[in-house]
Amino acid sequence: MVISTLADGLTRQIEAVSDTLSETLFEPVIRLGVTGLARSGKTVFITSLIANLMDRGRMPQLVAAADGRIEAAFLQPQPDDTVPRFEFETHLAALTGPDPHWPESTRTISELRLSLRVRPKGLLSGLQGPRTVHLDIVDYPGEWLLDLGLLDKSYAEWSDSMLARIAGRASAQDYLGALGGVDGAASHDEGQAQRLAQSYTDYLQKARIEGFSDCTPGRFLLPGDLAGSPVLTFAPLPALAAAPRGSLYREMQRRFDAYKSQVVKPFFRDHFARIDRQVVLVDALGAIHSGPRAVEDLRLAMADILSAFRPGRTAFLARLLGAKRVEKILFAATKSDHLHHSQHARLTAIMDALLRDARTRADFAGADTQALALASLRATTEDTLTHDGRQIDCVRGRLLDTGKRAAFYPGDLPTDPAQLLSPARKGAASWLEADYEVMNFAPAALILKPGEGPPHIRLDRAAQFLIGDRL
Numbered sequence: 052m053v054i055s056t057l058a059d060g061l062t063r064q065i066e067a068v069s070d071t072l073s074e075t076l077f078e079p080v081i082r083l084g085v086t087g088l089a090r091s092g093k094t095v096f097i098t099s100l101i102a103n104l105m106d107r108g109r110m111p112q113l114v115a116a117a118d119g120r121i122e123a124a125f126l127q128p129q130p131d132d133t134v135p136r137f138e139f140e141t142h143l144a145a146l147t148g149p150d151p152h153w154p155e156s157t158r159t160i161s162e163l164r165l166s167l168r169v170r171p172k173g174l175l176s177g178l179q180g181p182r183t184v185h186l187d188i189v190d191y192p193g194e195w196l197l198d199l200g201l202l203d204k205s206y207a208e209w210s211d212s213m214l215a216r217i218a219g220r221a222s223a224q225d226y227l228g229a230l231g232g233v234d235g236a237a238s239h240d241e242g243q244a245q246r247l248a249q250s251y252t253d254y255l256q257k258a259r260i261e262g263f264s265d266c267t268p269g270r271f272l273l274p275g276d277l278a279g280s281p282v283l284t285f286a287p288l289p290a291l292a293a294a295p296r297g298s299l300y301r302e303m304q305r306r307f308d309a310y311k312s313q314v315v316k317p318f319f320r321d322h323f324a325r326i327d328r329q330v331v332l333v334d335a336l337g338a339i340h341s342g343p344r345a346v347e348d349l350r351l352a353m354a355d356i357l358s359a360f361r362p363g364r365t366a367f368l369a370r371l372l373g374a375k376r377v378e379k380i381l382f383a384a385t386k387s388d389h390l391h392h393s394q395h396a397r398l399t400a401i402m403d404a405l406l407r408d409a410r411t412r413a414d415f416a417g418a419d420t421q422a423l424a425l426a427s428l429r430a431t432t433e434d435t436l437t438h439d440g441r442q443i444d445c446v447r448g449r450l451l452d453t454g455k456r457a458a459f460y461p462g463d464l465p466t467d468p469a470q471l472l473s474p475a476r477k478g479a480a481s482w483l484e485a486d487y488e489v490m491n492f493a494p495a496a497l498i499l500k501p502g503e504g505p506p507h508i509r510l511d512r513a514a515q516f517l518i519g520d521r522l
């Protein structure tokens with residue numbers, strides 16, 4: 052009796068000690084960055100990922116979940132007090148409530164901590180109790196990520212490259228026209244600077260709608276509380292042999308440098324530099340629908356994004372900001388529920404080809420990368436119709452604008468990705484062979500069984516790639 056009470060007390064004491072120790076020392080934190088350009092599906096992805104990590108019935112490809120080793124998943128206060136919280140409950144209610152709708156657009160960085168209590172695998176499982184792994188999910192606009200490319204550019208380099216890129220674009224002609232009467236060497240006039248910045252911002256807005264992603268400076272599109280401040284009142288100017296003091300060119304140059312040091316650098320120091328794993332969401336089907344130019348731009352943007360994570364670059368950043376190395380980067384094409392599953396492998400092949408190319412272009416080695424086609428929230432069901440004696444694999448869903456149910460066939464993606472990527476690279480204006488459609492579906496009304504998260508496609512694979520090895 053006495054002995055067993057003693058022994059009992061002893062183990063409890065040891066447990067208490069190991070609890071405090073593990074809390075302070077052994078609770079690993081994974082910082083997962085989620086980014087993508089506007090409307091690429093970040094909010095829906097994070098909401099569905101968290102919901103499916105909390106109720107893991109639909110996560111068979113997440114090995115720790117399939118093995119039953121995840122004992123619990125719960126939300127906790129996030130570690131960064133000054134970053135807005137990701138509004139998980141509001142977004143989930145929008146997606147899965149009685150009148151399901153897509154969440155509102157979000158325009159800033161936010162964060163949430165999900166903690167998982169996990170039993171260790173293999174030999175350790177009998178010896179060790181469960182440990183807690185914290186997953187800090189950070190949602191930030193992809194437009195900000197592309198700004199990283201500005202850090203090692205001078206104002207003259209950035210101006211030259213932007214002016215060269217936009218020269219042939221119809222949407223840039225107003226801005227280029229406005230530049231016509233401007234002498235960078237003349238003395239700075241604030242009214243003129245504001246008109247130029249406004250005209251350049253108007254161009255960026257149009258370029259983004261057209262599907263271009265080389266829209267720097269990113270904060271011109273998402274200014275937040277910086278709107279109207281001098282740090283956002285500049286624009287690219289043609290090179291000058293010499294810019295006198297007090298000239299328009301000099302002032303723009305000064306503001307560009309201020310933008311880098313006061314806007315871009317703090318973001319990378321406080322957020323980007325601390326990320327361990329990164330998922331980049333892309334609306335590949337949207338780009339394919341928009342045509343070869345948008346696909347080409349996506350290809351270049353993926354290379355730009357990879358350059359942001361390139362170890363060499365990170366070394367440069369590390370010196371600057373103390374960055375650590377990102378270990379895994381996933382490029383995921385979202386909204387794959389617009390395609391019948393018979394076409395998913397083709398979309399994945401296209402993403403794979405884009406990623407391979409981006410790795411070569413960015414001279415990227417280092418982090419583990421993968422491409423995937425997924426749907427964060429499945430809004431359609433599959434069907435096969437017979438049309439003119441031919442079988443067509445399509446999807447069905449409720450249309451966003453009319454609320455009516457409809458069958459949808461987006462077009463036949465090629466089995467060989469080169470059929471899309473080479474015309475895109477050669478600057479073709481439209482696809483020769485085929486037309487690709489997109490359609491907006493409303494989220495479907497759901498009845499979830501206990502233990503099941505919202506329906507998705509390959510979200511479990513994405514989770515396995517991103518965090519599976521740490522569970």
Ligand SMILES: Nc1nc2c(ncn2[C@@H]2O[C@H](COP(=O)(O)OP(=O)(O)OP(=O)(O)O)[C@@H](O)[C@H]2O)c(=O)[nH]1
Pocket residue numbers: 087088089090091092093094095096153154155156157158385386387388389425426427428429430491492
């Ligand atoms: N069918 C389908 N549509 C999706 C899915 N995910 C996102 N969408 C569509 O894409 C739109 C944008 O998704 P969000 O998650 O709000 O995208 P975001 O990147 O957070 O957008 P911003 O906050 O505006 O930058 C949604 O309103 C849906 O119309 C999906 O899994 N399936």
Ligand SMILES: [Mg+2]
Pocket residue numbers: 093094095155156157158
């Ligand atoms: Mg959002």
